[in-house]
Amino acid sequence: MDQKLSYDDYQLPVVFLPAYENPPAWIPPHERVHHPDYNNELTQFLPRTIVLKKPPGAQLGFNIRGGKASQLGIFISKVVPDSDAHRAGLQEGDQVLSVNDVDFQDIEHSKAVEILKTAREILMRVRFFPYNYQRQKERTVH
Template sequence: MSLQRQPSKSEKMITVHLPHYDPPPEWIPPEERDSDPDYSGNLADFLPRTIVLKRPHPSTQIGFHIRGGKEYRSEIYISKVISDTEAEKLGLKIGDQILAVNGVSFGSLDHPEAVKILKSTSDIEMTLKYYPYGYRKTFASRKFSRRSSTPNTM
């Protein structure tokens, strides 16, 4: 998306490119959004961000659990952040959607592939966006089988 305004005679034209933004979903009525615990009127809270998580060795615990994958017809989300870990210090939170890890898009990965990528290196550059609505809609009403409800601790 681009925003443009007409410059005055003494100014040059300015073009601002904004990243993609997912508005709150339709199932949360506008009058309930301010009281919803996951809603924030600050758009910056929902824009993609990149963090770099470093750990001493690939076998060291990452500090969060994930859920989702293409076999569940879902994006991959952070489902738990373990206290006092690097992940918590970096600001990961439940409802963060993992968009990419080390340049690999997570949009079409199945769960085992995502886990393999996350566990394969000690330096993890993750692109995330906070999307609690998608996380809640995907997981709140669904009953998972034992296999899918067991989170992966990393």
């Protein structure tokens, strides 16, 4: 029986990809560029800027999880449909890189929440990072 190694037991950096329930049929590489079954659009993983304005007493429209304890960063864990955050382009699995020029890549969860709740204008740098987000969900309860 195959024994599954944990991430920490691997010698080299490893990225675990999500299960692929229905993979597309094999297509020669030179034909994949314009084939609809292959997503060649990698710009979805590039950092982007989100700007939100929050009136006093209003909700953010999203939840976060993670923080310094998980060593993976802060991630968007939920976006309320039809909220300002949703319309601005936030999505579950986005890693929050910074908020109002504060680095969020090595910040305590409570400090991140405090910054987000007290700000009236939020300038966020995020990147879609579903693989680390999945690891984040497995490691934390936030």
